[in-house]
Amino acid sequence: MPELIFALDSTKRFTEQEKIGHNRWHPDIPPVATVKPGATFRVHCREWFDGEIHNDDSADDVRDAPLSIVHALSGPFAVQGAEPGDLLMVDILDVGPIPQEDSGPLAGQGWGYTGIFAKQNGGGFLTDQFPDAYKAIWDFSGQRATSRHIPGVSFTGMIHPGLMGTAPSTELLDRWNRRERTLAETDPDRVPPLSLPPLPQDAVLGSLTGSDYERAAAVAARTAPPRENGGNQDIKNLTKGSRIFYPVYVPGANLSVGDLHFSQGDGEITFCGAIEMGGFVDLHVDLIKDGMRTYGVTENAIFLPGNNNPQYCQWLAFSGISVTLDGQQRYLDSQLAFQRACLHAIDYLTKFGYSPEQAYLILGAAPIEGRFSGVVDIPNSCATVYLPTEIFDVDVRPSAAGPTRVAQGAKAPKSTF
Structure with missing residues (x-):
C-alpha cells in the first residue's frame, strides 16, 4: 500500500482530524504535506457533506443540506519544485x-447516496421540473450498486474523484471573483443563484488562524464550480488508470482532492447526481517543467481517461432539440437540447413503473452517456442521452409486447415540505 499522507478517522468530524483539509480555494492555505516528483501516496477523502446525509428513508437531510460546508477536500499537497507555468x-x-x-x-x-436537490437549495439540471428534494440510498457489493429506493436496477460503478485541482494564484482568484460577481449582478434575485460568492461562514482553510484566516475567508472561492484549476469537474471517466495534467499557478502546485463518487452519469444532472461517498485515492505525481507554455495548457486541465471502466455494449438512446417545453424555438441551445433528451428518457422510464423522480435519480447515478450530437444545423441543436439497457432487470427496449413494469418496493423518499 502507498504511504498514507492524509488520514481520516471516521469517528471524528472533518474539522476535528489530526490534519485539517479545506472547503474553499485560496493560495494561502498551507499544504498539509509535501511530496517529491515521482512520489506515490494514499489520501483519505470524506464525502462532500461530511456525514450530514444519512442512510435512512427520509429526504429531509437533502432538503436541508448545508451548502456552506462543501466540499470537504483533502489537501493541499505541495509538490517539491513545482513552479507557476509547470504542468x-x-x-x-x-x-x-x-x-x-x-x-x-x-x-x-x-453505501452511498444520490440526491435531487430542492430548487431553493442549489437545484439541479432539471430543477424547474423537479423542484423538491428526493434521495436514494445505494448499497455496494464489490463494485456493484443496488438501491432499495430504485428497484430492478444494478450496475458496476465507475469510481472516481469528482473534484481535484491545484490552488489558484491571487490573480486568478481575483479574476474568478470578479467575473462570477458580475454574472450574479445581472439577476441578483434568481433562485438558484447564478453564482456562489465567497462565504466566510463555515469556511475551512486548513491551519490558517486569526487575521490570516479572516482575510482569506473573505475572498476564498467556493468549490462548487469547475474552473481553470480543474476543481469540481465531475467527470465520470476520471477513473482508476487516468492521468490528468493540471496547470500550476502557485509554488508547490498545492493539489487537493475529494468528492469521491461510486458512480455517476454524464452531467451529474441532479446536482447531487453521483453516488456520493467517502473513501481513498492513491495518486502518483510528477512535473512537466514549463508545460503550460509548451503545450498551451494555460487555463484548463487535460486528461487521459482510465481503461478500467465497465464496458456496456447495449444502449437505448434518447434525443432532444433546442425547443422549450412550451414550444419556443431557441437558436442552437445545446444545453436545452440535453435537458430535453434527459426529460424524454425520464418520461420513457415511467412507462416501466418508475416514478419520474426515480428515473431522474437513475440518470444521475448510473453510467449514462451524454453527448452533443449536432450543433451546426440552425436553428436546432441535437443532444443525446445513452442509457445502458443491461443495468435493468426487465427489458426496457420497445417491443410489440409492451413495457414490463418493475415490481415497486420502497419509493425514493421525498422531503416532507
Missing part, C-alpha cells in the same frame, strides 16, 4: 470506498 501530472492508481469499513453511518462505509 502537474497526476495518475489515479486506485480509488474506492472507505477501506475495511463496509458498514457504518458515513457514506462510503458500504
Whole structure:
C-alpha cells in the first residue's frame, strides 16, 4: 500500500482530524504535506457533506443540506519544485470506498447516496421540473450498486474523484471573483443563484488562524464550480488508470482532492447526481517543467481517461432539440437540447413503473452517456442521452409486447415540505 499522507478517522468530524483539509480555494492555505516528483501516496477523502446525509428513508437531510460546508477536500499537497507555468501530472492508481469499513453511518462505509436537490437549495439540471428534494440510498457489493429506493436496477460503478485541482494564484482568484460577481449582478434575485460568492461562514482553510484566516475567508472561492484549476469537474471517466495534467499557478502546485463518487452519469444532472461517498485515492505525481507554455495548457486541465471502466455494449438512446417545453424555438441551445433528451428518457422510464423522480435519480447515478450530437444545423441543436439497457432487470427496449413494469418496493423518499 502507498504511504498514507492524509488520514481520516471516521469517528471524528472533518474539522476535528489530526490534519485539517479545506472547503474553499485560496493560495494561502498551507499544504498539509509535501511530496517529491515521482512520489506515490494514499489520501483519505470524506464525502462532500461530511456525514450530514444519512442512510435512512427520509429526504429531509437533502432538503436541508448545508451548502456552506462543501466540499470537504483533502489537501493541499505541495509538490517539491513545482513552479507557476509547470504542468502537474497526476495518475489515479486506485480509488474506492472507505477501506475495511463496509458498514457504518458515513457514506462510503458500504453505501452511498444520490440526491435531487430542492430548487431553493442549489437545484439541479432539471430543477424547474423537479423542484423538491428526493434521495436514494445505494448499497455496494464489490463494485456493484443496488438501491432499495430504485428497484430492478444494478450496475458496476465507475469510481472516481469528482473534484481535484491545484490552488489558484491571487490573480486568478481575483479574476474568478470578479467575473462570477458580475454574472450574479445581472439577476441578483434568481433562485438558484447564478453564482456562489465567497462565504466566510463555515469556511475551512486548513491551519490558517486569526487575521490570516479572516482575510482569506473573505475572498476564498467556493468549490462548487469547475474552473481553470480543474476543481469540481465531475467527470465520470476520471477513473482508476487516468492521468490528468493540471496547470500550476502557485509554488508547490498545492493539489487537493475529494468528492469521491461510486458512480455517476454524464452531467451529474441532479446536482447531487453521483453516488456520493467517502473513501481513498492513491495518486502518483510528477512535473512537466514549463508545460503550460509548451503545450498551451494555460487555463484548463487535460486528461487521459482510465481503461478500467465497465464496458456496456447495449444502449437505448434518447434525443432532444433546442425547443422549450412550451414550444419556443431557441437558436442552437445545446444545453436545452440535453435537458430535453434527459426529460424524454425520464418520461420513457415511467412507462416501466418508475416514478419520474426515480428515473431522474437513475440518470444521475448510473453510467449514462451524454453527448452533443449536432450543433451546426440552425436553428436546432441535437443532444443525446445513452442509457445502458443491461443495468435493468426487465427489458426496457420497445417491443410489440409492451413495457414490463418493475415490481415497486420502497419509493425514493421525498422531503416532507
